[in-house]
Amino acid sequence: MIEINKHRYSFPKLLTFGFIMVIAIGTLLLLLPMATRPGLHTSFMTAFFTSTSATCVTGLTLVDTATHWAPFGQLVIAVLMEVGGLGFMTFAVMTSLLIRRQLKMSTRFLVQESLNLDNVSQIQVVTLIIKLSILIQLLGTGLLYLDFGRRYGWWHGLWLSLFHSISAFCNAGFDLFGNSLANFKNDPYLLTVFAILIIAGSFGFLVWQDILQYRKVHRMSLHTNLALRTGAIIMALSVIVYLLTERNLSQFHDEMSWGMRLINSIFMAITPRTAGLTTFSYTELSAAGLSYTILLMFIGGTPGSTAGGIKTTTIGLLTLQAIATLRGHRDPTLAHRRFRQDNVFRALTLLFVALAIIAIAILILAETQDLPKHNSLTYVTFEVMAAFGTTGISLGITAKLNLLGKLIIMALMFIGRVGIYTVMFSIFNAQPKQPSYRYPEEGVLIG
Amino acid sequence: MIEINKHRYSFPKLLTFGFIMVIAIGTLLLLLPMATRPGLHTSFMTAFFTSTSATCVTGLTLVDTATHWAPFGQLVIAVLMEVGGLGFMTFAVMTSLLIRRQLKMSTRFLVQESLNLDNVSQIQVVTLIIKLSILIQLLGTGLLYLDFGRRYGWWHGLWLSLFHSISAFCNAGFDLFGNSLANFKNDPYLLTVFAILIIAGSFGFLVWQDILQYRKVHRMSLHTNLALRTGAIIMALSVIVYLLTERNLSQFHDEMSWGMRLINSIFMAITPRTAGLTTFSYTELSAAGLSYTILLMFIGGTPGSTAGGIKTTTIGLLTLQAIATLRGHRDPTLAHRRFRQDNVFRALTLLFVALAIIAIAILILAETQDLPKHNSLTYVTFEVMAAFGTTGISLGITAKLNLLGKLIIMALMFIGRVGIYTVMFSIFNAQPKQPSYRYPEEGVLIG
Ligand SMILES: [K+]
Numbered sequence: 001m002i003e004i005n006k007h008r009y010s011f012p013k014l015l016t017f018g019f020i021m022v023i024a025i026g027t028l029l030l031l032l033p034m035a036t037r038p039g040l041h042t043s044f045m046t047a048f049f050t051s052t053s054a055t056c057v058t059g060l061t062l063v064d065t066a067t068h069w070a071p072f073g074q075l076v077i078a079v080l081m082e083v084g085g086l087g088f089m090t091f092a093v094m095t096s097l098l099i100r101r102q103l104k105m106s107t108r109f110l111v112q113e114s115l116n117l118d119n120v121s122q123i124q125v126v127t128l129i130i131k132l133s134i135l136i137q138l139l140g141t142g143l144l145y146l147d148f149g150r151r152y153g154w155w156h157g158l159w160l161s162l163f164h165s166i167s168a169f170c171n172a173g174f175d176l177f178g179n180s181l182a183n184f185k186n187d188p189y190l191l192t193v194f195a196i197l198i199i200a201g202s203f204g205f206l207v208w209q210d211i212l213q214y215r216k217v218h219r220m221s222l223h224t225n226l227a228l229r230t231g232a233i234i235m236a237l238s239v240i241v242y243l244l245t246e247r248n249l250s251q252f253h254d255e256m257s258w259g260m261r262l263i264n265s266i267f268m269a270i271t272p273r274t275a276g277l278t279t280f281s282y283t284e285l286s287a288a289g290l291s292y293t294i295l296l297m298f299i300g301g302t303p304g305s306t307a308g309g310i311k312t313t314t315i316g317l318l319t320l321q322a323i324a325t326l327r328g329h330r331d332p333t334l335a336h337r338r339f340r341q342d343n344v345f346r347a348l349t350l351l352f353v354a355l356a357i358i359a360i361a362i363l364i365l366a367e368t369q370d371l372p373k374h375n376s377l378t379y380v381t382f383e384v385m386a387a388f389g390t391t392g393i394s395l396g397i398t399a400k401l402n403l404l405g406k407l408i409i410m411a412l413m414f415i416g417r418v419g420i421y422t423v424m425f426s427i428f429n430a431q432p433k434q435p436s437y438r439y440p441e442e443g444v445l446i447g
Numbered sequence: 448m449i450e451i452n453k454h455r456y457s458f459p460k461l462l463t464f465g466f467i468m469v470i471a472i473g474t475l476l477l478l479l480p481m482a483t484r485p486g487l488h489t490s491f492m493t494a495f496f497t498s499t500s501a502t503c504v505t506g507l508t509l510v511d512t513a514t515h516w517a518p519f520g521q522l523v524i525a526v527l528m529e530v531g532g533l534g535f536m537t538f539a540v541m542t543s544l545l546i547r548r549q550l551k552m553s554t555r556f557l558v559q560e561s562l563n564l565d566n567v568s569q570i571q572v573v574t575l576i577i578k579l580s581i582l583i584q585l586l587g588t589g590l591l592y593l594d595f596g597r598r599y600g601w602w603h604g605l606w607l608s609l610f611h612s613i614s615a616f617c618n619a620g621f622d623l624f625g626n627s628l629a630n631f632k633n634d635p636y637l638l639t640v641f642a643i644l645i646i647a648g649s650f651g652f653l654v655w656q657d658i659l660q661y662r663k664v665h666r667m668s669l670h671t672n673l674a675l676r677t678g679a680i681i682m683a684l685s686v687i688v689y690l691l692t693e694r695n696l697s698q699f700h701d702e703m704s705w706g707m708r709l710i711n712s713i714f715m716a717i718t719p720r721t722a723g724l725t726t727f728s729y730t731e732l733s734a735a736g737l738s739y740t741i742l743l744m745f746i747g748g749t750p751g752s753t754a755g756g757i758k759t760t761t762i763g764l765l766t767l768q769a770i771a772t773l774r775g776h777r778d779p780t781l782a783h784r785r786f787r788q789d790n791v792f793r794a795l796t797l798l799f800v801a802l803a804i805i806a807i808a809i810l811i812l813a814e815t816q817d818l819p820k821h822n823s824l825t826y827v828t829f830e831v832m833a834a835f836g837t838t839g840i841s842l843g844i845t846a847k848l849n850l851l852g853k854l855i856i857m858a859l860m861f862i863g864r865v866g867i868y869t870v871m872f873s874i875f876n877a878q879p880k881q882p883s884y885r886y887p888e889e890g891v892l893i894g
């Protein structure tokens with residue numbers, strides 16, 4: 001997410017540290033007695049895991065959010081989702097404003113570049129985006145309340161509307177119904193409102209900026225172009241694949257009309273990218289559907305959004321690069337512009353590091369957890385991808401993980417949310433020392 | 448495998464076409480009545496699949512090699528393994544010799560570059576390698592005969608020794624025992640001979656060349672350096688992982704001594720890279736062991752050998768590149784030399800295309816095959832990797848695949864053996880036209 005120049009280690013560290021602080025504060029608040037419903041007890045690991053899952057907008061849970069947490073605990077979770085989702089931008093803008101006032105020009109330039117802000121006036125655009133985000137969430141609350149108000153009463157309905165509007169827009173995946181959105185699988189109005197909230201929240205920072213500025217500059221950045229195109233292609237492909245693999249949700253027999261099956265299939269195509277709100281249990285999915293969902297979660301959403309995974313732009317750029325290489329062309333291009341070479345390198349390194357992390361996580365979990373007798377590898381792979389993609393859909397093994405398992409899933413959620421590069425740069429703490437000499441070059445056989 | 452310059456499309460096409468021809472001839476020979484045991488019938492698909500599996504030195508089978516095929520059929524399979532394994536080099540050298548006599552200098556240069564031959568005198572080295580390969584296989588036959596001769600009688604023992612020496616050296620994985628090497632899991636002598644044959648065969652062309660020339664030039668190519676180091680690291684890691692995940696093969700209780708468990712664990716670490724000869728059924732493996740085996744098969748062996756997968760040098764180079772990127776260095780280096788940038792690009796594109804092919808194959812197989820009720824995704828993933836890595840270990844679904852499933856597995860074996868780049872360049876048939884203009888450059892957010 002972060003463009004790195006020679007001052008490369010300040011911003012990643014700041015971001016990593018910021019997320020850790022938010023998680024720590026969330027854990028402490030969730031450990032307060034008033035956060036838990038009377039008669040129930042919250043262990044440190046449960047509070048720590050829940051705070052991580054909420055801040056990293058993942059949605060994997062050890063306890064049922066509605067029945068375990070008291071209203072105060074639910075409020076803490078809602079605030080953590082907001083800070084982790086929208087607040088990422090807020091945090092970034094606040095930091096940049098703070099730093100701009102205190103630090104010298106070169107660092108100011110770094111922060112602007114970190115946020116891909118071409119000039120200072122765009123800080124205003126960011127403020128606008130934050131205001132817009134809050135407006136959309138309030139609008140979503142209102143639209144949900146039209147239904148939830150009737151269904152669940154005035155006050156409880158309002159709280160449910162606000163909580164799920166935040167959860168949907170921040171693509172966080174927490175719910176207060178115990179079975180996600182399964183109660184509403186036959187409700188086209190609610191599913192449409194949720195789908196719009198999810199999509200609006202999944203665009204990400206830069207795409208919103210471009211959309212808001214389009215009327216003024218009549219030009220879309222290459223990033224927005226790539227993100228929107230890749231997203232649309234994956235979306236269309238996903239609807240087709242799920243219609244085929246789930247044979248139009250035939251497991252629902254008579255309880256679902258054909259129209260609702262289509263709407264649910266579209267919802268299925270939207271949710272694994274990062275949202276994590278589901279209309280039925282994913283244990284009902286076919287093997288092919290599960291493998292495709294694992295792939296979607298690995299890809300994740302748009303960078304600059306709340307999505308995890310390796311991101312749509314990464315997969316889009318790699319596809320263009322692979323096609324260019326195989327066709328013997330020099331550069332991957334899109335819309336009459338070519339991509340910077342270091343972008344391609346970054347994308348490919350990201351893919352490789354992500355694969356390595358995931359392979360190691362799967363191996364350790366498969367070895368150390370007490371898993372279901374059948375399909376254990378599928379369960380583990382699904383769980384790992386749900387954490388790395390900050391999607392939060394689970395086949396139900398989250399609560400059964402032991403301490404090591406929980407820590408691994410938490411680490412994956414963190415890496416998925418904060419970003420591999422940011423975390424890696426913070427951990428490796430590398431000095432950008434370039435040796436003044438270079439070794440002689442030599443080729444090797446590949447593939 | 449093939450270095451591409453501006454004359455890039457002749458050699459890949461030649462190679463792809465050559466393999467297809469060998470498979471076609473093999474299919475016809477296996478369809479002859481004398482190839483099948485009396486009373487049994489060989490369908491076209493069985494002959495086609497077996498010919499592909501033997502030529503691509505994979506070892507996946509639809510019928511039991513010992514009981515279905517008559518001696519002539521087994522001989523055909525042995526010759527196909529030899530042509531597919533060793534014969535790849537033979538084929539390449541023969542072609543280069545043939546072309547050198549007829550074509551103009553520039554093409555001659557291409558062929559030399561295709562084989563990474565720095566000068567014409569190295570053709571002699573290749574001839575030497577071929578002679579050495581045949582010598583090793585004859586030696587292996589002799590060493591196996593010391594045991595098999597006593598065990599199975601003079602003539603049958605001799606045939607078994609020759610067949611399995613070829614199968615082991617060419618890393619082909621075919622066997623005439625019906626249960627691979629399970630009969631010999633307590634025989635340290637036979638397992639050692641097999642392990643040496645497998646390792647000798649897995650080095651690949653360039654590494655052998657370097658080893659043979661080392662006394663003369665006292666210098667190892669970067670390729671050999673990387674291949675040997677990566678191979679050794681993966682090997683050591685694999686022994687440790689399997690010792691942990693299989694808890695020293697505890698499923699064998701009293702029937703196996705501790706020493707033999709160690710030898711079998713080492714054999715387990717050697718075989719998934721490409722050999723495919725096993726000392727027990729892989730359905731007995733733990734979930735963690737299966738996931739690690741899937742990873743090993745995906746990586747495969749050394750380029751220029753009979754191995755499939757994305758190759759050890761690819762994974763080694765990508766690891767070095769990832770470490771360099773994360774440490775803020777400019778170039779990935781090894782042994783005081785740096786890698787060519789286009790090598791890194793090639794490796795990364797290879798990884799991406801391989802992943803895309805595998806994901807699509809898994810999705811289609813999961814959707815279209817009648818699979819076991821439990822662990823179906825694991826079975827499919829394992830089968831796909833066994834084909835792509837030309838490893839040929841199966842959890843037992845090969846014979847149950849329908850027509851589409853067989854064709855997909857055959858395509859994967861072919862791609863795994865011939866190489867993604869070679870096949871892609873043949874299919875895409877791209878013209879290396881470089882546009883005289885370049886689009887303006889622009890960056891995107893990655894990760
Ligand atoms: K989520």
Ligand SMILES: [K+]
Pocket residue numbers: 504505506618619620721722723837838839
């Ligand atoms: K094999």
